[in-house]
Amino acid sequence: MPDRITSWHSSPTKPRFTPPPGAVDAHCHVFGPMALHSFSPKAKYLPQDAGPEMLFALRDHLGFSRNVIVQASCHGTDNAATLDAIAKSDGKARGVAVVDPAIADNELAALHDGGIRGIRFNFLKRLVDDAPKDKFLEVAGRLPKDWHVVIYFEADILEEMRAFIDAVPVPVVVDHMGRPDVSQGPDGPEMRAFRSLLDSRSDIWFKPTCPDRLDAIKEGGRGDPWDAFASAVAPLVSDYADRCIWGTDWPHPNMQDEIPDDGHLVDMIPRIAPTEELQRKLLVTNPMKLYWPEQCE
Template sequence: MPPSDALPTTGGFTKTAGWLDWYQGPARPRFQLPEGAVDAHCHVFGPGAAFPYAPERKYTPCDASKAQLFALRDHLGFHRNVIVQATCHGDDNRAMLDACQASQGRARGVATVRRSISDEQLQALHDAGVRGVRFNFVKRLVDFTPRDELMEIAQRIHRLGWHVVIYFEAPDLPELWDFFSALPTTVVVDHMGRPDVTQSPDGPEFGLFLRFMREHPQVWCKVTCPERLSSSGPPALHGQQQAYQDVVPFARRVVEAFPDRVLWGTDWPHPNLKDHMPDDGLLVDFIPQIAPTQALQQRLLVDNPLRLYWPELVG
């Protein structure tokens, strides 16, 4: 249910006008997740009273706590989470770290760090469960960070065995190609590089992204966020099981072409959605459409995230 535009969050913060709260009462998925499945892309927001939002943030979200995330994990049938640092917290990773440390080993983190971080601080993040850093190139969400700073960070975290998560929009890939290719780590692309799904998956824009993955075997992809990428409108317009169908051929193409380099996650609590808030149970039911066999589902949801975030558990 959409909140009041002016409803305050805890901690004295006021949500961005029009902000949609996450969906309460998600359905229990009909699709049975494989044992040990990982929600490999989700967030925590605050709570603001305990973990204040960054002064330089571009938006103020609703609170979305670790307890609420873990309750959703159990309801949907996941065993583990990968918690990605939210831009509204800047480089203050405390909310994400608190969730990882409270998970009893069932969560790993992706942090935001600056050049000024010390090696001792990086090691402390590692000990708390961080296994990657996120570089955000979406201009409406973050301010520009010089590429030499990002490359320096990538070189330093490479020593810890971490990877870099990159968030960008499809039209910007040609400009960013050389920088991404030069990163010394495994590189994980958020949300398939945000393709324009009104175009053909056989078209030049998505073809360039597929070529990027083919030519760079260190590049992985999150086949996430159909609710964010779809141009067909909210599920109410089509029936729940027919929602987001315009995203299916893009995601399925990536899963089938690169089965050992794909991840999936809910993106809970779904920041910055404008027209509807998805039912996370129905998002789970979307998975068999993009990974139609048990073998693909096992790689997408269990084997791949374990290799990247819990390698110590892989025989």
């Protein structure tokens, strides 16, 4: 068995920034525990256990109220670990699943009953072997009411993704803004291309997340405190304030060489959303609309 990867900071600091009441960490994961929930044989990495108890303890430490648990690629299409965490959250978590496109409608309904509110399509070749767009569109047309599609891709394939995204028949959430090169600044070509995507549909949402990935030293950035990320992303959050949600990305897959301090990640929030109104939209109003719409009526 290959060595298992530790993907979290052992002692994250308490953030200086206090999230508003009801704040949602809208992009996080659980890994295992492997004794209960095995990892996919196709997984590109094998992480150490990071179960719901660890996640909820971090939530409380960082000052959040709820979680949206996104199925990690290491668990493939077996969503048992995510569903188990949601069941243990006392109503404070919902989730995004990864499914076989051939999934039956009754299985989608069971996922809904378990707290799932969207499905994720991953187009990162280093994480998945196959991403059949035609089959993805078919299952996207059969989703339960109020679900959405989460898409993860990198900026260099955005143009070829446009026709697929246009065809998705439900709202779309783009993970980590499609990983633009933030060193180009807020008006760089990759950020302009992403703005063009947002302008093409009023129901495309995004996550202004992962400064640790997008402004990492190994990516040509300067690392924590991620100044290039803050400069490039703050105007995007301001201009599309009603369509952004935020999350820690804990535990941080494939970041074992540069694991971020989650307290520092939270302290990025007022740098990209400097007003109380923006912070409340980013952390409360917007994620509640997507994941707890029945409580927003």
